[in-house]
Amino acid sequence: MKINRDDRVLVIAGKDKGRTGTVLNVDRQTGRVTVSGVNIVKKTVRRSQQNPQGGIIDVERPIHISNVMRVDEENGVARRQGSEGSGRDKQRVFKQHSGRPIGASEE
Template identity: 55%
Template sequence: MGKMHVKKGDAVIVIAGKEKGKKGKVIAVDTAKNRVIVEGLNQVKRHTKPSQNNPQGGIITKEAPIHASNVMLVDPESGKPTRVKVVQQADGTKVRTAVKSGKAI
């Protein structure tokens, strides 16, 4: 179980691979495998048998996981990729902050 620089719901940009330069929202995080699933990116087609949930069966399209090292958080100010640092505020709470702009994420 590794510590991740992204969380569910974060806006990220892909920095490597076939989806390079595309932005999306993190749907799920797998800390054991160090992978994330980004909404609308890295889509694959799956042939599924008819089941209770999907009585029709057929070909469905869903997102496949991407390695966490291939995504970076989007800077809320500029919209560009940025690293993240954790800043402790005066009242003792910790806030994730964009390194480029210094804005809280």
């Protein structure tokens, strides 16, 4: 997957389309990401020793990875990405519009 934790992403589909946030968690098995401030739902919590008040809280839920696009750090614009390499050996993620490597994959 091309999206990692702490990447800045733009939501391109769904009820939060157009919002940006940072990736908090990536679940590679289900192909879902949790983005800060996106897909917030209300959840009821019972009273307990950890939560003596109980009540309704806001929780961020994961969305499918196909619904987000990484935002370019240089100019703040969401851009398409590509990858090259044979299999899992040397995977390199690059910007499709310029061909330059992205972030930690830079060599």
